[in-house]
Amino acid sequence: MLELQENVSLQAFNSFGFDVSARYFVELNSVEQLDMLRQLIDRCGLPVLIIGGGSNLVLTDDLNQLVVLNRISGHAISEVEGGVLCVTAGAGEDWHSLVRWTLEQSCYGLENLSLIPGTVGAAPMQNIGAYGVELKDRMLSLEAYDLNSGETVLFSCEDCQFGYRDSVFKSRYPGRYLITHVTFGLSRTFNPVLHYGGLTGELSARGIESPSALELSDLICEVRNSKLPQPQQIGNAGSFFKNPVIPVDQAEKLKQRFPKLVAFADRSGYSKLAAGWLIDQLGWKGRREGDAGVYDKQALVLVNHGQASGQEILELAGNIQADVFKCFGVMLEIEPRCYP
Numbered sequence: 001m002l003e004l005q006e007n008v009s010l011q012a013f014n015s016f017g018f019d020v021s022a023r024y025f026v027e028l029n030s031v032e033q034l035d036m037l038r039q040l041i042d043r044c045g046l047p048v049l050i051i052g053g054g055s056n057l058v059l060t061d062d063l064n065q066l067v068v069l070n071r072i073s074g075h076a077i078s079e080v081e082g083g084v085l086c087v088t089a090g091a092g093e094d095w096h097s098l099v100r101w102t103l104e105q106s107c108y109g110l111e112n113l114s115l116i117p118g119t120v121g122a123a124p125m126q127n128i129g130a131y132g133v134e135l136k137d138r139m140l141s142l143e144a145y146d147l148n149s150g151e152t153v154l155f156s157c158e159d160c161q162f163g164y165r166d167s168v169f170k171s172r173y174p175g176r177y178l179i180t181h182v183t184f185g186l187s188r189t190f191n192p193v194l195h196y197g198g199l200t201g202e203l204s205a206r207g208i209e210s211p212s213a214l215e216l217s218d219l220i221c222e223v224r225n226s227k228l229p230q231p232q233q234i235g236n237a238g239s240f241f242k243n244p245v246i247p248v249d250q251a252e253k254l255k256q257r258f259p260k261l262v263a264f265a266d267r268s269g270y271s272k273l274a275a276g277w278l279i280d281q282l283g284w285k286g287r288r289e290g291d292a293g294v295y296d297k298q299a300l301v302l303v304n305h306g307q308a309s310g311q312e313i314l315e316l317a318g319n320i321q322a323d324v325f326k327c328f329g330v331m332l333e334i335e336p337r338c339y340p
């Protein structure tokens, strides 16, 4: 049975802690309930919003929608093909718990993505990434329920058209698919990825020469905890802006004006700038506009100091975007998904 609730507060279901409500709300626990969900959608006659952990959402107002809280659970090592371990997980599983479970099963590959909040099913939405690894590097396929046709569709990694914090689900088909299961290709051999984010320096500072996968995961958790605010303590959605990707010649001109500009090589002909550096240069770190603020340890993270609304966070974001554009000629793009 699916229990349809009305006028439900979403405060506990979004990591910013915005107190908006959903006109209708239902918790989905298994794929067997999808037919019933279809009937509810038809009955409500309202657009659907799928929520996992709510850690990448800006909710600016009450939602005249049917909000579906995805809690499809389960995970298993399904088969072994040519040394690749196929791990399939339900979309409602907690992402970090899945990462730790795979490591405990001696399945390696997800360790750099430790402690990213949220669910397995939301991870493909923006191709989550951290410490030099992206979801697309480890995903084999996913299953999704087409909310328009009621069909279940299998997407290969290629079908998802993953990009930097992007996928076909975010750009081409927003709101059309409910991801139900994701399958990863992992390995019994641990090949640590250490080139990114000062991991080697952090390891040698701790006297660790060749870390185990669990040690690497622990280290990443420790570093993340020291840099990022815990949503339970202060509302946030992680990085609020994407790192802008601009043509190399534009980056070089900026570098002449700002020799300390932080830029990395990206796809051919493009450079990726550190958005946090741009924001920091303009003195935004730690600033507040009412209860909407910029985190004092990381300029890329916007925080809710208590009673900020989603609209106020977006206003602060708009002021930062305008300031960065005025000074650097670069438009920052907002990373979380905004609703309604």
Ligand SMILES: Cc1cc2nc3c(=O)[nH]c(=O)nc-3n(C[C@H](O)[C@H](O)[C@H](O)COP(=O)(O)OP(=O)(O)OC[C@H]3O[C@@H](n4cnc5c(N)ncnc54)[C@H](O)[C@@H]3O)c2cc1C
Pocket (backbone or CB within 6 Å): 015, 049, 050, 051, 052, 053, 054, 055, 056, 057, 070, 091, 116, 117, 118, 119, 120, 121, 122, 123, 125, 126, 127, 128, 129, 130, 177, 178, 179, 180, 228, 229, 230, 231, 236, 237, 238, 239, 337
């Ligand atoms: C402190 C903090 C640190 C973070 N660090 C990182 C990081 O290092 N790297 C990174 O990439 N992200 C990071 N994030 C962002 C966030 O954790 C990820 O985007 C995560 O994948 C969101 O998962 P969620 O379940 O909370 O998604 P939600 O916020 O619930 O939803 C996000 C989007 O996905 C859609 N969605 C959710 N579930 C499904 C589903 N089953 N099927 C279809 N659509 C779905 C929603 O409709 C919405 O559009 C961070 C966030 C926080 C708060």
